[in-house]
Amino acid sequence: MAASSSDGDLTQNLRDQFLQCKICLDGLKVPKTLPCLHTFCADCVAYYIDHNRLDSRKFSCPICRRHIYIPKNGVEGFPDSFFVETLNDVLSQSTAGGGGERGQAECGICRFKEGKVNATVLCVECKIALCGNCSEAHNDAKVTESHTLLPLSQQHGCLSREHYCRVHRGETVKYYCETCNSPICLPCTFLDHKGHEIEEIKNVRQGFMGEMEAKVTQAQDAILILGSARDDLVELENELFVRKEVVKTDIRRTMQELMRNIQDQEAQLSNEVDVCYDTVALGRDRQAVERTIF
Numbered sequence: 001m002a003a004s005s006s007d008g009d010l011t012q013n014l015r016d017q018f019l020q021c022k023i024c025l026d027g028l029k030v031p032k033t034l035p036c037l038h039t040f041c042a043d044c045v046a047y048y049i050d051h052n053r054l055d056s057r058k059f060s061c062p063i064c065r066r067h068i069y070i071p072k073n074g075v076e077g078f079p080d081s082f083f084v085e086t087l088n089d090v091l092s093q094s095t096a097g098g099g100g101e102r103g104q105a106e107c108g109i110c111r112f113k114e115g116k117v118n119a120t121v122l123c124v125e126c127k128i129a130l131c132g133n134c135s136e137a138h139n140d141a142k143v144t145e146s147h148t149l150l151p152l153s154q155q156h157g158c159l160s161r162e163h164y165c166r167v168h169r170g171e172t173v174k175y176y177c178e179t180c181n182s183p184i185c186l187p188c189t190f191l192d193h194k195g196h197e198i199e200e201i202k203n204v205r206q207g208f209m210g211e212m213e214a215k216v217t218q219a220q221d222a223i224l225i226l227g228s229a230r231d232d233l234v235e236l237e238n239e240l241f242v243r244k245e246v247v248k249t250d251i252r253r254t255m256q257e258l259m260r261n262i263q264d265q266e267a268q269l270s271n272e273v274d275v276c277y278d279t280v281a282l283g284r285d286r287q288a289v290e291r292t293i294f
Contacts, residue, residue, distance in 0.1 A: 019088055023048055023062055028088070031081035036066045039081045046075045105152055107131035108171065109187055121149040126174050126186045143175065143189065143198050167192065176204040 023044035030042040053059040058069045071077020108128035110117035119129035165171040165185035173183040179196035
């Protein structure tokens with residue numbers, strides 16, 4: 001019981017920390033991540049922008065107050081938070097009970113179209129249960145024709161979850177829609193993305209990995225260039241500092257010399273004034289004596 005209570009507390013803490021919108025204080029719905037990495041409900045962000053925008057182009061994040069520029073297509077332009085959606089799915093599964101699914105499995109395609117239809121096979125690659133009709137369509141589709149279909153009695157735990165579709169809850173992401181530039185699940189290929197250019201995500205991932213490696217290499221080269229430029233700036237800053245101190249020293253030396261010259265001139269002028277005064281005063285004294293005698 002103590003362990004169960006501890007697990008429950010941990011789950012609740014995770015929900016409070018990562019799955020709660022800090023605007024509506026409710027569970028995140030269609031989570032959108034801002035450039036500052038704070039996540040809110042899409043509708044909450046739209047409402048907040050309408051009432052708190054700084055101007056037509058930007059607003060401040062409700063948490064960190066960073067200025068956020070609004071995408072051209074509005075809130076939809078902010079990326080979805082697959083981390084939040086995946087964490088929510090994982091926590092939902094953990095609270096639903098640790099045992100495997102009981103009873104007859106349902107077709108993962110038909111439940112989005114016709115309702116509950118009993119499944120007969122499992123696609124190992126897609127990790128989805130299919131009925132007879134959907135398994136035939138699965139074999140006929142170019143993108144899934146090479147997949148392995150096993151009777152449900154032979155699934156051996158193949159329904160382990162990985163990344164989840166943000167549209168069809170509980171469905172793993174196994175494909176990539178080139179038309180929409182979006183990772184999708186198997187039901188997406190028959191519904192929202194029917195007729196689009198679709199590839200298996202493992203194949204697309206190789207291309208993305210190549211692009212990422214090239215970008216990493218470019219970034220590393222840029223880091224070296226920026227590091228060299230930074231060192232040059234530091235050296236220039238040190239040189240400017242030394243020059244500044246030399247100029248200040250020259251200014252002090254010049255001012256001291258000027259002050260000495262001024263003081264010398266002051267002393268000389270004061271002495272001349274004293275001499276003049278003494279000469280005039282002595283002359284007056286002589287005249288006074290002479291008048292007295294004569």
